[in-house]
Amino acid sequence: MFKVSNSSKPKVYQGVLEELRAYIKDNHLLPGDKLPSERELADKLQAGRSSIREALRALELLGLIETRRGEGTFLRTYQSLQSVELLSSFILLADRTKDELLQVKAMIEKEAVKLACPKLDETALLELDASVSKEITREEKHMIFFSYLFKKANNQLLLKIWMMLEEFSSSLPVAYYGKTFYNQLMELLSKKDCYAIEALFEQQDHQLYD
Template sequence: MNPTNNPKKMFLEIVKQLRQLITEENVAVGGKLPSERELAERLQVGRSTVREALRSLELLGLIETRRGEGTFLSDYRKHRLVEVLSTFILQESKSKEDVHTTRHALEKDAIHTISNSKRLYELHIWDAFKEKLIVEEIIREDIIREIIIISNNRLGLKIWFLLKQFAGEPYLENMSLEEKSHWIQLLTAMQNGEEHQAISLYNEWLLLINRGDV
């Protein structure tokens, strides 16, 4: 495989190569895949890039990593819906706009779930997040990931992790002071069960980072 300087294309190519390898070598369900080192050598890429691709396939339920044993092919028939979704998402022709739209929908759904669940919006973690926003640097992606995890949408979380590969740099940057103010208000709205206000603040935050005003 010819290496590329584009991390997104490299990730897609590695996933494609991994799937071809599984097919061509007729790896059966439960069969062991080559090690990270061997895959990196065969695909001529760094081990960290291979590790990211394997992690995404594992989150989709297509492979299983056993500590001290290696990586094995899962029974994909148990994950038919996830497999169909992953095949659709991993096409190179998939537009960045559609990827972002899908990711935003998952994030809004998590906000909706928490805002409408007294058990979830009364968790002490929200106060901890607000305090962290005041006194520490925080990466945009970190707080969103925790919101999705707490919403307990496991399928959504698997898809969100996969979409993370396509999200680009904006989500990996630290929040500005203006963003932090938005998120403190957003978390407060969630804690008060004010879904519409929380979603509105989320949309305003997206406009801020899309315009590059932060």
């Protein structure tokens, strides 16, 4: 025999999601507005409170709503990137080669540098230089250096992805960029020479895994 269908019955929590969408639309709710309480929803939608909660938790994880204990559930002001972290972490769980991870990480770092480049003024360069000159481990230097650049690059999504990759690669015996790399990069940044930056990273790619 063969299965007639694997879709079977729709689940209650999915119906709740539909209803919620309709409710938000019909009542013209905007970010920040309050949703009905869980008990009220359970009553209105003829569902158990736990089913309501399953739907709400899913929405919360996606960053669409925010719950405040003792107050209620609210539409979120803006779409946070909360779910990206979770997704990334699970995607990265699958067996990945070290090469792929490092390749992507280096790629993102390069692009961040290029994004930050036009936004670095004299002051910023000095700050950056100061932070790298400290007597710290290569790992710390790497973190501080790029964290600063990512801040300037002003792209939260890129930062999140980078941090995830950083976390996953931290368990690997990874060689960071060479000692002279940061100094060379500083120089190119002050010249705002994007093409040379591109080239500098190209070189690094080949000696990254020493």
